[in-house]
Amino acid sequence: MDSTPPSPSLRIANILRQVRLTGEYHLLAEAIPYARFLGIGVENTTGEVLCRMRYAPMLIGNSSIPALHGGTLGGLLESAAIFELLLRTQTDRVPKIISITVDFLRSGRPQDTLAKATITRLGRRVANLQVQAWQEDRSRPIASANALFLVS
Template identity: 70%
Template sequence: MSDTQPSPTLAELVLQVRKTREYSRLTDAIPYARFMGIGVEHLAGEMLCRMTYTPKLIGNSFLPALHGGTLGALLECSAIFELLLQTETQRVPKVISLTVDFLRSGKAQDTFAKAFITRQGRRVANVRVEAWQDDRTRPIASANALFLLSEP
């Protein structure tokens, strides 16, 4: 017999993380977030996502610049984590639409993102996300997303 306990469901894990703010427990449970190096941190009194730089994130090696798909992944994950941690949804929100605006090249360094829930109904939520590197007032990408939420 094994003494190991079964892994918590995502809903149970989200409830635990909401209480403890141990965000790494949530991001470690999502293989895609781990692969992309995307984590959630509590910095300067707010919840931010960080995509830790690794060479596999480069799309244009001549500049070098981050691949647009990696920035899109950071923006989408940031919105999902914001919805999971700030709303009562019990499941991962489903993307209805996601529009990304690429504003400038992302350098070969860590990238931060912050999501803002602009409107939330019972079934649908609108989220705006901004990503930056050195200077938060100079975002490198932004997104507007619409998500389908699970019933509480």
């Protein structure tokens, strides 16, 4: 019997099938080391896929304000786009980013941050998404992004 662990892409495909069947969205975020490191989780409590980045002191970039580091917000926005594509399309592979443009709109306070991605165009090979991140008030985003991904 072969004891070789499955390839990362096969592991993700198996997790995606399980998440699509059971609705256990947290399994997807736990399978991606970068999302785990940043404390990003996937939720679907209101019928829409949301990402939550749980606050941790390591996420602070400017301790004199204090404000969340822009790189962590960019990571949240990118992760939200990837999870949206994985859960709303039939792909079994993690989409590859082509480009992302992030707009930082206001300082992120030391608290949980939510993000929601919306697919604006889905072609055979390329997907366009818009993503917004907010804290207490969804109508007052702290960052937004336009992203372009290669999908298979």
